[in-house]
Amino acid sequence: MVLNTSLTFNEAATAIDYLFRSIPKYISLGHTVIIGKMGYFTIGIKSEGSATEEEATLDKIKRKRLIFIAGPEVRKLINDLPAEKHTKMQ
Numbered sequence: 001m002v003l004n005t006s007l008t009f010n011e012a013a014t015a016i017d018y019l020f021r022s023i024p025k026y027i028s029l030g031h032t033v034i035i036g037k038m039g040y041f042t043i044g045i046k047s048e049g050s051a052t053e054e055e056a057t058l059d060k061i062k063r064k065r066l067i068f069i070a071g072p073e074v075r076k077l078i079n080d081l082p083a084e085k086h087t088k089m090q
Contacts, residue, residue: 019035023041027041027042037073038071039068039069040071042066042069043064043067044065044067045061046064047061048062
């Protein structure tokens with residue numbers, strides 16, 4: 001694999017490791033983490049509905065999950081990939 005960077009392998013690995021440690025940290029602080037044109041990470045929360053603001057409490061949260069939204073260029077690359085049927089290997 002050819003990398004188009006002036007970073008050494010160890011420098012690139014360190015940067016990626018830092019990124020992987022930083023995403024959960026900033027997400028937990030309530031931030032959306034943007035990775036340039038690649039896309040962004042955010043939190044999705046599913047909860048029971050509430051009729052009033054007072055009824056909207058933390059115990060109504062059913063699920064929290066990390067969501068990655070691909071940027072337009074990445075989505076186009078993915079959408080342009082050819083699809084083919086895989087057969088089960090014996």
